[in-house]
Amino acid sequence: MISERDSETTFEEYSQPNDEVMPYSDDETEEDLDPQQPGAKPGQAQSNRDTLESRDTLRKDCSWQVKANDQHFHQQPQFKRTTFLCFKRSKYKGNAIKTYKYNPVTFLPLNLFEQFKRAANFYFLVLLILQSIPQITTLSWYTTLVPLLLVLGITAVKDLVDDIARHRMDNEVNNRRCEVIRDGRFKSTKWKDIKVGDILRLKKNTFVPADILLLSSSEPNSLCYVETAELDGETNLKFKMALEVTHRYLQEEGAMANFDGLVECEEPNNRLDKFAGTLFWRNTSYSLDADKILLRGCKIRNTDFCHGMVIFAGPDTKIMRNSGKTRFKRTKIDSLMNYMVYTIFIVLILLSAGLAIGHTYWEQQVGNSSWYLYDAEDFSPPYRGFLNFWGYIIVLNTMVPISLYVSVEVIRFVQSYFINWDLQMYYPEKDTAAKARTTTLNEQLGQIHYVFSDKTGTLTQNIMTFKKCCINGQRYGDCRDGAGQLQSHPEQVDFSWNVYADGKFSFCDHYLIEQIRAGKDPEIHKFFLLLAICHTVMVDISDGQLNYQAASPDEGALVTAARNFGYVFLSRTQNTITLSEMGTERTYDVLAILDFNSDRKRMSVIVRESGGNIRLYCKGADTVIYERLHPRNPKREATEEALDVFASETLRTLCLCYRDIDPEEFEAWNKKFLEASVATTNRDEALDKVYEEIEQNLILLGATAIEDKLQDGVPETIARLAKADIKIWVLTGDKKETAENIGFSCELLTDETTICYGEDTSALLQTRLENQRNRAGSSAHASQRMDEPFFQGSRDRALIITGSWLNEILLEKKKKKKKLKLKFPRTAEEEKKQREKRQRAEAYKEQQQQNFVDLACECKAVICCRVTPKQKAMVVELVKKYKKAITLAIGDGANDVNMIKTAHIGVGISGQEGMQAVMSSDYSFGQFRYLQRLLLVHGRWSYIRMCKFLRYFFYKNFAFTLVHIWYSFFNGFSAQTAYEDWFITLYNVLYSSLPVLLVGLLDQDVSDKLSLRFPRLYVLGQKDLLFNYKKFFLSLLHGAVTSLIIFFIPYGAYLKTMGQDGEAPSDYQSFAVTAASSLIFVVNFQIGLDTSYWTFVNAFSVFGSIALYFGITFDFHSAGIHVLFPSGFQFTGTAPNALRQPHLWLTMILSIAICLLPIVAQRFLAMTIWPSESDRRVQGTATLAPIPAPAQRGGSPLPRTRLARDGGCISGVSCK
DSSP: OOOGGGOOOOOOTTOOOOTTOOOSOTTOOHHHHSOOOTTOOHHHHHHTTTTTGGGTTTOOOOOEEEETTOTGGGGSGGGEEEEETTEEEESSOOSOOOOOOOOTTTHHHHHHHHHHTSHHHHHHHHHHHHHTOTTTOOSOTHHHHHHHHHHHHHHHHHHHHHHHHHHHHHHHHHTOEEEEEETTEEEEEEGGGOOTTOEEEEETTOBOOSEEEEEEESSGGGEEEEEEHHHHOEEEEEEEEOOHHHHHHOOSHHHHHHOOOEEEEOOOOOOTTOOOEEEEETTEEEEEOGGGEEOTTOEEESOSEEEEEEEEOGGGSHHHHTOOOOOOOOOHHHHHHHHHHHHHHHHHHHHHHHHHHHHHHHHHHTGGGOGGGOOSOOOOHHHHHHHHHHHHHHHTGGGSOTTHHHHHHHHHHHHHHHHHTOGGGOBGGGTBOOEEOOSSOGGGGGSOOEEEEOSTTTTBOOOOEEEEEEETTEEEOSSBOTTSOBOSSOOOOOOTTOTTOOTTOOOOBHHHHHHHHHTOOHHHHHHHHHHHHSSOOEEEEETTEEEEEOSSHHHHHHHHHHHHTTEEEEEEOSSEEEEEETTEEEEEEEEEEEOOOTTTOEEEEEEEOTTSOEEEEEEEOHHHHGGGBOSOOTTHHHHHHHHHHHHHTTEEEEEEEEEEEOHHHHHHHHHHHHHHHTOSSSHHHHHHHHHHHHSOSBEEEEEEEEEOOBOTTHHHHHHHHHHTTOEEEEEOSSOHHHHHHHHHHTTSSOTTOEEEOHHHHHHHHHHHHHHHHHHHTTOSSSOOOOOSOSSOSSOOEEEEEEHHHHHHHHTOOOOOOOOOOOOOOOOHHHHHHHHHHHHHHHHHHHHHHHHHHHHHHTSSEEEEESOOHHHHHHHHHHHHHHHOOOEEEEEOSGGGHHHHHHSSEEEEEOOSSOSHHHHTOSEEESOTTHHHHIIIIIIHHHHHHHHHHHHHHHHHHHHHHTHHHHHHTTTTTOOOOSSOHHHHHHIIIIISSHHHHHHHHHOOSSOHHHHHHOGGGGHHHHTTOSSSHHHHHHHHHHHHHHHHHHHHHHHHHHTTOOOTTSOOOOSHHHHHHHHHHHHHHHHHHHHHHHOSSOOHHHHHHHHHHHHHHHHHHHHHTSHHHHHHOTTTOOOTTHHHHHTTOHHHHHHHHHHHHHHHHHHHHHHHHHHHHSOOHHHHHHHTOOOSOOOOOOOOOTTOOOOOOOOOOOOOSSTTOOOO
């Protein structure tokens, strides 16, 4: 696959930044950059394999040995490992997989253990234990047990359902069947019984059960077509090819049964695209690579049957190695909520301690002198105070809300389904719906500050179309007639002369067609011959039509273009490739294929033509091709000018070149190539070195230009997000000119934008750093942050910086590997100096990075081009670190995975490059334009709902719990409860849970259309205006005031009163019922006031909760239930007796009115005098005009060259 966006080259330490060069490879880690210590023994690497498992993808120690048809071989002592004490087992795993967590025996203990690892659950378990101690509890044990069991039960049921699904999936997979050699014959065997070394026979449309070495197939040259959708989501077919020796000798069943080859390869790892091994058979070694391996999860296509040998089984297969845990992400509200729970816990301890001290004082002053309070326990007042401390911990435990976390998870879970069900985010062309792949980040979608976007496939369609080319210095692709004259009206070329032409291909340059058909220019012939021969595309013929299966859209576009111009790729075998050249069929011997990778940025093929001439054809990125050209290339400058023109039109470019090779030179090189291909260690490095030798002194043929159009709605989406104060950064591997012009196309850049480039940024940062050092002077702090901006004036500015400049500015350049030198031990003073030097360098680096982030964040837009995947993640990490801002990364390819995982929220687009980005993302959909709805509608709604839910939840719990504190002043601080035990048990579970849950699920302050029309409404989430410590303490204060009213209004009303029937209703139980009834009315009416979007369900939940309270209360206070459970239900007849007193209802009405009327007045004044943005939108008094729709571009790019820019920067520094 050739793609500029993935290309990378080595970046030397002291090289000058080059805008055209990509920095060093991301595959190199810090371990690779450090000097390698010689003399390391292979055995040491093997013994430490478990410790170094994270690096096993880079180690090629080839210590994995597999013998065909020999199970005893793998049971030898050297292949066994100690598992527990002295017990050993073979390191070769079986093929059964296990993704479930529990079995019937371990479910209950393991699940409870996992749940009690959560601090809140463990806290309530401790409370339950305390409640079982009679000396300290005044509250029945069931008041904590029932809510705790409910929370544990809901979580356990969810876990059980998930695990049952895993069990079913595992059983279905493990019990699949395939044919395996047993006793010399192929027999049907379950997947779980397959072992390493077994020989399998797989048939068409069946899945591959393990990672196997392809031995032979029914296709010519033992080709095997596979679909890798289960691995990477790509549905296009890929081909694998067996070794020629196994293809020749291993076709019959008897030969398979007698096969005794030995494979030595790397240890199991998770690199899907890498494999290095060697087959030893018949005293000969054969090189093995990833093209000869069928991975578990692949599906056999277009191949009747194939044979293979199991290399890795079960947990050792690459797909299972890739199923590890991903980085756990938490929202900002999650962290804040946890800190608030900790705050509540501290308040609980302080209140309990204060009330315990009060009880100690009361015992000393009153309790000891009151003979009627004697309880037959001769405890001292301090000890009684100590017991009451724990009693109040129990009584006030509802301040720490046990159901909070479960309610939050329910809200997030349902909100995720709202995203999945949104038809306005459904992409019908690919039948792709939006998908929330996580349920924990929804409200964070309403707090995004920065969006980091890939370009190709994310902003653009990633559907490549061949548009233009440059051959021998001559540009083609403009609308011209057969004589080469420009046409005013485009006329499509008629390809009817070509029987293989693709009817979908369109081209307007008739002059190029005339040149091709004339056949007078040999350079044109070589150009299109290269396109038809240098690739890895596979062809499938169905109904007489050629169907190409390409690994990348770029390759598919180039081969399709060559096909339409008369150079048709027809078929390939292991050693040949067949073309139709202007109607003449020719077959070329393929001597070597020099693969593309992200370091090389090029692909080459060496072929022998019919006349015996050996020629190398190469295509790749211009940056690497130009380094390897022959000094005498007369069309070099003309081609370079064409490349600049193509880039200014936002076209993707590749250079084409060739070289003739002498047979003697090829023979010498081929020996080195074969040696490198069977190397057991560092095979990739050895092959790259050999490739480098032959890819020199190339003759430039020309360049291709492929168009990748913008997706629909990209400019409008970017405009809306900008209005919402969300900054867009584009991170791409494309050339600077291409990225800049895409910026203009999607209106990220405008004619009024002042652009700063890498050299300008470096100068600005150097000036700032010198000023900081001068200001610091002799201060102990080497650097101080300066608050003045980098830019003066109010002009829009943008930053365009390349990967090389980024490394230069951020001091992230690659270190050269140092040669091993004999050094004497350093003295203590030298060590100290070295340490101080490193600390100064680190401080300088950190200051430089912080200054860069400050500068970039002052810009309206930032475009980073020629950046590697590692640099993409680094930029995201820097903004997270220094701006403490919420970030979102969006991409569609495998090279965006690192960025997606680094950002707070990762979004994957289901595009043309497979599903790796989607599988690593938190949310996914089909088009970039859906991002505006995800953020401005779903994100904003989720944030508002969650904030409203949390504020109310804390309020209702404080209003409920603090009544006990006021009651303490009248009961000698004895930890007696103010309510009935069953009311305490059911308050958070039934009486007040449903209304607030529905607000958290359904509430809307404005409609989705208004949310999109007025993006400024989004800003409140970015500024954390709806939920913070201020709002938390206001909820606490509101709850405290409500609890005061709930307690003291009934207390005053009951003081010295008499009922109408002569009975006094001022007993404790009647008071508890009155206070509880008032509380239920207040908290349910309060959530009604907080509700912005009323539905029947909301109204039913509010009034239904009140009705449910009275229904349950009358049942629990009835004589019948008291007879059945006398100790559990002691409020017999209280509710019927108390609630028939008229003045009690008047008392409740007074309490409700005093609680709610001030809130109603405050809301009225706020909406009238200080209306919020959403209030103004609803009232129709908006002061913000709707966003004007950007000019429609119809998917066509906007050609641009470098923008004329003016000043406005720091004095003395140019911003050009």
